[in-house]
Amino acid sequence: MPELPEVETVKETLKTRLIGQKIKSVIAPYPNIIKMNLETFKQKVINQSFTDIRRYGKYLFFVLNDYTLVSHLRMEGKYFLRQDLSQTTKHEHVIFELSNGEYLSYHDVRKFGTMELVEKGKEFTLLSVKKLGIEANQKDIDINSIFKKFNKANRPIKSLLLDQSILTGLGNIYVDETLFRAKIHPQELASNLNVAEITDIIENAKIVLDKAIKLGGTTIRTYQSSFGVDGRFQNELKVHTMVNKPCPVCGTKIEKIKVGGRGTYLCPNCQKRKEL
DNA sequence: ATCTATGCCTGGTGGC
DNA sequence: TGCCACCAGGCATAGA
Secondary structure, eight states, X not given: OOOHHHHHHHHHHHHHHHTTOBEEEEEOSSGGGBSSOHHHHHHHHTTOBOOEEEEETTEEEEEOSSEEEEEEOTTTOEEEXXXXXXXXXXXXXXXXXXXXXXXXXXXXXXXXXXXXXXXXXXXXXXXXXXXXXXXXXXXXXXXXXXXXXXXXXXXXXXXXXHOTTTEESOOHHHHHHHHHHHTOOTTSBGGGOOHHHHHHHHHHHHHHHHHHHHTTOOOSTTOOBGGGBOOSGGGGOSSTTOTTSBOTTTOOBOEEEEETTEEEEEOTTTSOOOOO
């Protein structure tokens, strides 16, 4: 699923081909992706050009002349550039005809992805974007402010790391990898963790995310960056998807459990719960 | 105020 | 082979 490194990769890939292109028309076989009236949406974006593409957390911002198209890929959204409409396939739900004759096409089997349109510069007035915390790979994160939030939470640490309102950018894959590196059990209550442990988690999150960005993201299940390119971080995964494989540190079999309803991988020897 | 459960969706898988 | 129940899960929302 696209998390911060995957969305970053998509952004960089699309930038090389999309900047300067003007939207000539919009075709929406499944318009529910767009969270506003389709005709209004078309009126606003047609004749607008892509001036920049940015990212915050897992959100993509397509900056146009007067508006910003805010796109979230959720579980498996993807963008393709098609040379011709005949190349589009079953699950391409929103298609932008570009001035160079190509088509920017949004593909999403599960239809969970969203597109919202705001006036340029007002991206952070969107409720979904406004509530996001700081990016998990940011330099010099204020550990104390994070610690305060974690310290009063009576929930598993994994659930807090997935909560985008505190730190944003981590999803199921990178949370598992981060907690493995920090040697913290995903079900450990956040309130049981001390400042040193929180610091360790945050440092490892940055290491994992930065390395995944360098490798173009992680391809498991369905993720590909735009134009059908696989990521390479899947070769670096230590625990996620590795059930019953030996832990790369101690050789113990990796376990799969459920935490907050999500499939969770861990080494039961390296990531022991604390005795209190 | 916090936390948990549900709905949104489809394709893949395993059981029979 | 086909049918069915179940699973994958980010986020919004409803409910406890």
